[in-house]
Each structure stands twice: as structure tokens, then as C-alpha cells.
Amino acid sequence: MTAAGRDIPMARRRSGRERLIGRGLTYLAAVLLALFILVPIYLIAVSAFTPRENAFDFPRSVIPTAVSTDTILFFLNASGVIDAFWRSVAVAIITLVLSLLIGAPAGYAVARYLFRGRGVYRLSVLATRAFPIVILAIPLAVTYRVWGIDDSIIGVALMHTALALPFTVLITSSVFISVPHELEEAAQTLGCNPLQAFLRVSLPLALPGLAAAAIFIWVLSWNDVFAAVILTLRNPTLPAKILTALTQSPIYYQFAAGFVMLVPSLVVIFFIRRYLLGLWGRVVK
């Protein structure tokens, strides 16, 4: 018997229409987000390939009518740009390798072992991120001079590693926490010593997390202007070169520089992407 004249309110499932609307809104949000990133990239790319005479046209057509590689080529051939480019690549690769070589075992130790000072260590890792680099700038430049690594690739890479390590340790420690310790124990009962268990079981399972960390490290190093400008003079990385050489340049060169800065990161992220997704028997859509 229902209460006379009144329906008892119940939680109801969303109707098909509501779900469609919800799905539609989700897609809309995704599209907007993608556009937020893609539109600037597109504009930069288009502007970089616009012939010089059309550089100051207004209004611009969305689809470019004239395409020219003049600006890009001029930019690339400008003195020191190619060298700076390869220097940036070298610095980023060294930073990646050093950060992971140090950061992954450190994260593993924080995840697996209860050592004295573990809590303090984790806090201090966070604290270094909060430290303003500006204060370090001059003393660092001086110290580098003393050590003889100023204006060098390894010098910049070391600084980048120091900047990237806190992040890396944080990511890798949570990644290794998510790898069940029992898997390593099982490996040990099957003939592995602890190092082999790490390499054969923990590391492969941690790969997606490490790939994410790698992307962060790459972007941090590749984009860094401040440390690069402080620590280099005659051997700048690309961002440093762009900053010093292009401040006074016409805008089309700046677009060209932006484009050249963009492309390697896209390539690297595209490459690392396949490690981000689980590969073992899960359906990847």
C-alpha cells in the first residue's frame, strides 16, 4: 500500500537521455581542453611558416594561404642556434639519465625500507622544491667557476638534475609503493637475489610511473631558462640562446624559435607515451 496520493521518493538511475547529456558534456570538456593546448601550437606553427611579407597581415586567415620555410631556415642558420639546440638535447638526456639513476633507487628505498630519518627525508625533499632558486643563482655561478664546470653541458645538467630530483623521488616512491612487495618475495623464492627481483619484477611494473617521471624531467630540463642563463655564457642551451638573442628580434623569428622549441618535446612525449600505458594483456583503447 502506498501512502495515499504520494510517491515515496527513491533514488533513481539516470535515464538514457541524462547519460547521453553527461557523456556529451564530458566530450565537450575534453575537446575544449585539447583546443586550449592545440590552438596555440597551431598558431605558432602557422606563424613560423608564414612568409615574411605576410607576417604582419591582419586579419589572418585560419588556414594559411602562403607557406614558406624562409623564417625557420633563417632562424636555424643563425649563428649558434643549431649548437644551442644540440646542447639542450644533450643536457636534457643527461638530466634524464642522472635523475632516474639516482631518483629511482631513492624512491625504492623510501617505498620499501623503514630507515631512520625517513620522514625527515621525505619532508626535506618537498622543502627543496619550495626553495627559491634566485637566491642560489650568484653563489652557484661562482662555485661552478671554481669547480671549472661553468658554461658547460655537464654543469647545466647537474643543476637540472638537482631541480628534478625531488619531483622524481616523490613520483618513484609512490610508484614503488604500488608494486606489491609480495611479488618481489615470490621472485626471491624462485631464485632471485634482491637486485634481480628489483630488475625483473619491480622495474617493469614501475615502468608507467617512471615514464611519467621521465616526461616531467624532460620538460623541466628542456624548458629551463633561468639556470641555463645563469650558468652559461658562450655555450648556451636553446632557451638561453633564444632569450639573449631574440629579445630584440622581429616577431616572426620568435614564432620560429617557439616552434623549434616545441617540436622535440612533442617527439619525446610521443615516444614515451607507449610506456605510460599498461602493456600486459590489458585492453588499451
Place this chain on the structure above:
Amino acid sequence: MAEIRVERVTKLFKQTRAVDDVSLTVGDGEFMVLLGPSGCGKTTLLRSIAGLEQIDGGRIVIGERDVTDLPPRKRNIAMVFQSYAVFPHMTVFDNIAFGLRMHRASSADITKQVHEAAELLHIDNLLDRFPAQTSGGQRQRIAVARALAMQPQVLLMDEPLSNLDALLRLEARAELKRLLAEIGSTTIYVTHDQVEAMSMGDRVAVMRTGRLVQVADPLTIYDGPVDRFVGGFIGNPPMNFLSAIIERRNGAAVVVLPDVGEVPLEASADLGDHVGPVLLGIRAENVEVRPSPSNGAVRARVLVVEPLGSHNLVTLQIGTEQLKATTRPDERLERDQEVAIVIDAARIRWLDAEHGVALAERDALATDVDHGPPTAEERDAGSTA
């Protein structure tokens, strides 16, 4: 196949004695079950034998080799974990082959042994799949196949069936028992489920708070528990324990139940010279219920009748205590009915009233262990419900 000797092993976690001076010998090819409620130390003991825990005292010998200081990979053991610990990033084939590959077996040997192990466990059709594409029951079999492929001297299993659903568990239990009997490896099997322990083990080692309480074959554990804990932990329903007093009249021992009277029983040899309070331990199936009171038999009153299909479980009031008995399913008994009970004297287990220790074993047992009945949590831990 090897004998395992655990000699006075102790393992401490901070201040807690997780394993407390445990000594145990598992014979070559024997299936030994470590049974006890959660926290009793059985898993810690198993992990110590595996080498995953470093012990703080004592020695572990496997096959005449002192392995106490050796890491797991050097002990010639294989282990099956409760969560199976199947490697998700490798195919089923690679999982089973993992141990063999680590030991540098030849490619031909690996293929042969992996297939053999997979066939034994009926998973040879899954070898190309990844664990994520298999069911829980299949993953359990992958874990067992992986251990068996190693052909280890010793097989260690940590509650391998407890993550399976009830029906699957029943089938897997029988299949595992048959398989392991065929292979004949020395096996140590940890479980909190007393039904599993009784059905599978050659011998059962009952543990409580880090101490070994009783080690015996299932029937002895069932009929001859060494103390009130074992009697109450094993068997469903637990063993009845009635408070009684032994009096001597004309040199013969007479059993008296307070508030009830004399119990017409032949005195058992177990009683020895004992006089005074005792605990009378008797299992429900050894208590006969006669529907009407008769001379000489002990009077009782029916409280509850639970029909269980194959038998009825009757709860009776005797004096101030309660007793459980089983009857045939067609026996009609009413609540509050006055009945007579007859206890099978040969099946009585006499316990010391003060400590709860069997009179027959009193000298052999440690007095610093709690021999009292299992707590409610310990009882719950012993069931699979």
C-alpha cells in the same frame, strides 16, 4: 624431498614474540599443516622457513643442511602465496618458467617442465595469456604450477585457498590434496580453517600466540585434544567441556556433575589417582540422547533443536551448564523436553580443571601457555564463513 627441522625458532617483532621457541620436525614427504587463529604466528613461521624473515633464535634445517643464514633462493624451496603473487607483466608460460630460467635450465627443459606443470594443474590452454586475462581460480593454479615446476625439496603454501569462493575452495581442496599426494613433496601448509587442516594434513600443528600447542594427526587432534583450546578450536561444534568432580568411593573413581548427580561411567585410565574437579570433554556426536528420562542416566533439558539435514544439533541444559549433542535427523525432540543422556565413556577426554590441560598429558605441557578455551575471535578465525 627432504626432512625439515625447526629447532627452537624464535622471531621477534619489536617486543612481540611472533614465534616463540617453536620446535617441529616435518618428515620427508609429509604434509604438515600449521593451524591456528590469526596472529598465532603460523605465517611468520612459514616465512621464516622460507627465508623471507630472519629469525632471532634457533635453527632451521632442510634436508640435513642448516639453512638458517641462507637467503630464500638457496634453500631449495618453492612457495605459494595467499595472494598468488603471479607476475602481471609476464605471460602464464613465462610465470611458470620464471624459476627455471633463474636457475639457467636449458630451453628444452624449460618447455618440457612448464608444460608438465601446466598439465598437472589443467591450465595448459592458458599459457599464452596474461594473468589479467585469467580468473582468480586460474591464477591460483598458475601460482601452484610455478612452484611445482621447480620440483623443490620443500613446498610451502600460505593459505592458498582462502581467496577462492566457497564452492571453488571445496573442489580445489580435494584436487590439491590428490595432486600433492601424487607428487609426494614435503609440504608445509598454513591455514586458519580447521576443516581444511583436518581434511588435508598428515599431521596438524596447532599454534596459539606464537607457541606450538599440539602436533598430531587429525584424528588424534580431534579425539584427543591436548587442552581446552584445541578441543574448542577444532571441530564444529566445538568439544563440550563439562565441569565435574571425581570422588573416590571404595577405591573406585566416581564422576559427579554438580547440580546433577552421579554419572554412571566406567572410570578411565586417564584419570589415574586424580580426585577433585575435572573437565569432562566429549564431542557432540558421542552424546546419546534418549527421549525419556531413565534410571541412572543423566537428566537434561532440551533448549534448541537445529536440523542440519544429515543430523540434528541439539543444545541441552545439564545442571547449570549447556551441552551440544547430535541426533538422527528423524528423532523428534521438543523444546523444554526432559531427556536422558548417555555419554560414551571411551570417547571422553579428561582435562585438568584449573589449567584446561588434558590429564593424560599434564606433565608434558608448558604451563606458561594459555590453555583456556578459544576466544570468540579465535573461533571466528577458524571458520571459513
